[in-house]
Amino acid sequence: MPELEVKKVGMLGVGSMGAMLALLMAERGYEVYFWDPSEKNTSTLTTHSTTLHLTPRIHHSSTPSSLCASLSPPRVLLLSTPHGSAADRCIASLSPHLSPGDLVLDCGNSHWGATERRQHALAAQGVHLLGCGVSGGYQSARAGPSITPGGSAAALDAVMPFLRTLAARDGSGKPCVVRVGPGGSGHYVKMVHNGIEQGMMGAVAEAWLLLKRGLGLGHDEVGGVLRDWNDDGSSPLRDCFLVAIGADVERATDESSGGGGRHVVSQVRDTVVQDVDEEEGTGVWTCEEAVARHVPAASIVSAHLFRCASADLARRQRNRQSGNGGVSGQSLSVRSEEREQFIEALRTTTYFSFLACFVQGLDLIRQKDKDRGWGLDYREILQLWRGGCIIKASHITDLLERMFSRADHDPDDILSNPEVGHELARCFPAAKQVVLRAVEADLFVPVISQTLEYYKYETSTELPTQFMEAQLDYFGQHMFERKDDPVRGPTKGEHHFEWKPAKGSSDE
Numbered sequence: 001m002p003e004l005e006v007k008k009v010g011m012l013g014v015g016s017m018g019a020m021l022a023l024l025m026a027e028r029g030y031e032v033y034f035w036d037p038s039e040k041n042t043s044t045l046t047t048h049s050t051t052l053h054l055t056p057r058i059h060h061s062s063t064p065s066s067l068c069a070s071l072s073p074p075r076v077l078l079l080s081t082p083h084g085s086a087a088d089r090c091i092a093s094l095s096p097h098l099s100p101g102d103l104v105l106d107c108g109n110s111h112w113g114a115t116e117r118r119q120h121a122l123a124a125q126g127v128h129l130l131g132c133g134v135s136g137g138y139q140s141a142r143a144g145p146s147i148t149p150g151g152s153a154a155a156l157d158a159v160m161p162f163l164r165t166l167a168a169r170d171g172s173g174k175p176c177v178v179r180v181g182p183g184g185s186g187h188y189v190k191m192v193h194n195g196i197e198q199g200m201m202g203a204v205a206e207a208w209l210l211l212k213r214g215l216g217l218g219h220d221e222v223g224g225v226l227r228d229w230n231d232d233g234s235s236p237l238r239d240c241f242l243v244a245i246g247a248d249v250e251r252a253t254d255e256s257s258g259g260g261g262r263h264v265v266s267q268v269r270d271t272v273v274q275d276v277d278e279e280e281g282t283g284v285w286t287c288e289e290a291v292a293r294h295v296p297a298a299s300i301v302s303a304h305l306f307r308c309a310s311a312d313l314a315r316r317q318r319n320r321q322s323g324n325g326g327v328s329g330q331s332l333s334v335r336s337e338e339r340e341q342f343i344e345a346l347r348t349t350t351y352f353s354f355l356a357c358f359v360q361g362l363d364l365i366r367q368k369d370k371d372r373g374w375g376l377d378y379r380e381i382l383q384l385w386r387g388g389c390i391i392k393a394s395h396i397t398d399l400l401e402r403m404f405s406r407a408d409h410d411p412d413d414i415l416s417n418p419e420v421g422h423e424l425a426r427c428f429p430a431a432k433q434v435v436l437r438a439v440e441a442d443l444f445v446p447v448i449s450q451t452l453e454y455y456k457y458e459t460s461t462e463l464p465t466q467f468m469e470a471q472l473d474y475f476g477q478h479m480f481e482r483k484d485d486p487v488r489g490p491t492k493g494e495h496h497f498e499w500k501p502a503k504g505s506s507d508e
């Protein structure tokens with residue numbers, strides 16, 4: 001399929017993300033025809049386009065059918081709807097009006113498997129669907145997001161020039177969009193991006209708690225620490241989106257009459273609900289995939305479970321009562337002269353956890369890639385994460401880039417590469433110190449502590465699973481390997497010991 005010269009685009013779903021994408025496209029010179037069942041979101045976009053003088057290029061369509069009639073084939077249609085049945089309904093409303101060669105770009109967080117199902121269904125009418133994850137929240141959707149497209153080579157060829165005009169740019173001006181690969185690989189990589197995001201958000205929230213409640217710093221002081229971590233050019237957390245916005249979050253005050261100049265974050269309840277109300281699915285699916293592909297993504301899974309546990313405050317209140325007042329956490333036992341050193345250890349620990357989340361996420365993508373034969377290019381995937389996305393962390397992507405550029409790197413076990421292995425080893429003592437102090441003070445560190453354990457068990461050759469394996473053989477005759485057997489990777493052992501012969505009442 002030749003490169004498409006795109007002039008007009010359709011936009012289905014103009015909520016938080018879709019509206020900003022519509023404005024971005026209009027600003028970049030495209031004629032945008034949009035439809036959304038929500039009158040409120042329709043009217044909000046209309047107001048924005050008037051204010052920004054983009055009305056001549058943003059047109060409301062009264063139905064999906066009239067939207068398709070406004071575009072001539074081959075059409076380019078972007079979807080930004082909730083995942084699941086809403087995305088299915090949206091595609092069903094379009095499909096009778098599509099022609100062979102049309103391109104549908106699902107920019108929502110759809111499940112990669114649903115994307116492949118829809119790709120097959122639409123292929124029967126000659127229509128191409130790309131699973132095209134978009135990251136960076138609504139601010140990036142407005143300014144230029146990271147875009148993660150996957151699907152047929154022909155559709156990718158056709159649409160890449162258009163996507164490059166919309167994407168975020170990295171520090172050297174290169175667009176943060178690449179051809180990810182076939183089938184649902186685009187949505188798979190976006191899903192893992194969100195899994196890494198959950199891990200990183202957990203780690204930085206724990207660092208926030210240790211600074212705030214652990215050391216007793218005020219919001220502005222914590223904001224200052226995070227700002228330094230992000231801005232210092234030699235910091236391993238330099239140019240990190242979640243650290244930078246953390247500084248903003250800590251400093252924001254509500255100057256409205258009801259706000260009284262208070263820090264906004266101090267008024268936010270500790271409940272993250274978007275996983276348990278199933279508004280978003282990417283965190284759940286990343287964990288499911290990690291378990292199904294046998295990838296020990298401990299930091300990511302722990303971060304996800306922590307969020308799930310946070311969702312129901314009423315439940316936690318009941319548990320607190322039944323647990324004699326529960327556990328709240330106190331100040332850390334850090335003397336004032338040790339404070340700077342502890343803050344430095346905390347920076348190292350946050351970086352340690354962030355890097356581990358990338359390692360776990362890349363191991364997961366690689367495992368899926370091998371299972372499905374997608375043939376992904378990991379340096380290209382890193383390019384997606386260099387700008388416009390939530391997991392942007394420049395020191396980490398630079399380090400991983402060096403690793404993937406080395407011809408003899410091991411793509412199947414990221415931790416085994418010295419660029420990563422040496423770095424985690426260097427940070428381990430700081431992470432251990434932080435976890436010890438946090439546990440002592442009953443402060444919450446589910447992600448940092450799981451990262452520490454992950455690092456320990458992933459680098460040890462003396463695990464207590466030796467005892468577990470013996471028990472499995474005792475009751476289940478599951479067999480075991482002996483220490484003098486050759487090391488062969490995960491293969492079933494050939495030895496059984498008759499720990500206790502099975503006996504019934506008729507045995508002597």
Ligand SMILES: NC(=O)C1=CN([C@@H]2O[C@H](COP(=O)(O)OP(=O)(O)OC[C@H]3O[C@@H](n4cnc5c(N)ncnc54)[C@H](OP(=O)(O)O)[C@@H]3O)[C@@H](O)[C@H]2O)C=CC1
Pocket residue numbers: 012013014015016017018035036037038039041080081082083086087089090091093107108109110134135136137138280
């Ligand atoms: N918010 C974020 O930061 C990010 C979100 N995403 C993903 O982008 C997608 C959109 O997210 P977001 O903008 O936050 O969601 P919103 O809920 O704000 O907007 C979704 C819009 O889609 C509309 N819609 C529902 N069904 C249809 C349909 N059949 N046809 C056309 N439009 C429909 C909704 O209308 P109604 O309200 O009437 O149902 C709503 O206006 C999701 O998949 C999300 O996971 C990706 C990256 C970042």
Ligand SMILES: O=C(CO)[C@H](O)[C@H](O)COP(=O)(O)O
Pocket residue numbers: 109134135136137194195197198274275280281282283390
């Ligand atoms: O996709 C996103 C960013 O890239 C959205 O912000 C999404 O809401 C993140 O959700 P979750 O943390 O539940 O995956």
